[in-house]
Structure formats: C-alpha cells, structure tokens
Amino acid sequence: xxxxxATIRRILTELGDTWAVVGLSSNRQRAAYGVAGVLQRxxxxxxxxxPKAETVHGEAGxxxxxxxxxxxxxxxxxxRSDLAGAVADEAVSIGAQAVWFQxxxxxxxxxxxxxxxxxxxxxxxxxxxxIPRLG
Numbered sequence: 165x166x167x168x169x170a171t172i173r174r175i176l177t178e179l180g181d182t183w184a185v186v187g188l189s190s191n192r193q194r195a196a197y198g199v200a201g202v203l204q205r206x207x208x209x210x211x212x213x214x215p216k217a218e219t220v221h222g223e224a225g226x227x228x229x230x231x232x233x234x235x236x237x238x239x240x241x242x243x244r245s246d247l248a249g250a251v252a253d254e255a256v257s258i259g260a261q262a263v264w265f266q267x268x269x270x271x272x273x274x275x276x277x278x279x280x281x282x283x284x285x286x287x288x289x290x291x292x293x294x295i296p297r298l299g
Contacts, residue, residue, distance in 0.1 A: 180237025187242030
C-alpha cells in the first residue's frame with residue numbers, strides 16, 4: 165500500500181517534473197546528492213531544500229519548502245522518520261501533488277494524513293532505483 169508499483173509509476177511519470185529534495189546539500193557523500201543527480205538525468209528539476217540553502221547540481225537551494233517561490237510537484241524526503249511527518253505536512257500546505265519518503269523513512273500517521281489531504285504518497289522507496297525500471 166505504501167509502495168505499490170502503480171503509485172510509483174504515477175509519481176514518476178504523471179505528477180510533474182519539479183521535485184523538492186528535502187535534506188539535499190552539496191555533500192557528495194550523502195544519498196540525497198546521488199539521487200538528485202539521477203532525477204536530473206531523467207529530466208526532473210530538482211530543488212534543494214536544506215537549512216544551508218546551498219546550490220546543488222546547478223539548482224538554487226531554499227531553507228524550507230515554504231521559501232520556494234514556485235510550484236513544486238513532488239517532495240522527496242531525506243530526513244529521519246521522526247522528522248518526516250512535519251515535512252509531509254509542509255508538502256500539503258504548499259500544494260504539492262505527491263510526497264516520496266526515501267528508503268528507511270516511514271511514518272504511517274503522516275502517510276494517512278497526506279493521503280487524506282489528497283496527495284499521492286510512497287514510503288520506504290528510492291526514485292533513483294525505481295525510475296530506471298520504468299523502461
């Protein structure tokens with residue numbers, strides 16, 4: 165339910181190409197850095213969201229989702245599970261269409277709140293693994 169293939173495909177192919185990547189910094193050793201690069205290679209516009217608001221992969225960063233001055237389609241969450249629910253709530257408040265919790269990031273209550281608000285959501289999966297599988 166949290167990771168069905170139809171939902172994954174819908175997020176990756178139908179819900180838009182602007183992805184806010186929460187937790188993305190210029191640290192090349194972090195998973196978020198590599199995943200954001202894969203998303204870019206597949207035509208997604210990545211928007212780094214991190215307290216440092218760094219430019220990453222040529223895209224200007226923002227300190228929060230609310231600070232982004234344009235529409236975001238998908239919010240990709242690279243924070244600990246205990247912080248992820250608040251990010252999902254922010255995604256709802258900015259009008260995103262989908263929330264993607266990365267591998268190891270789960271919060272059932274946030275999943276149900278986000279879905280109840282009308283957003284599509286996946287938990288505990290990685291778009292960099294899933295997008296090449298689409299063929």
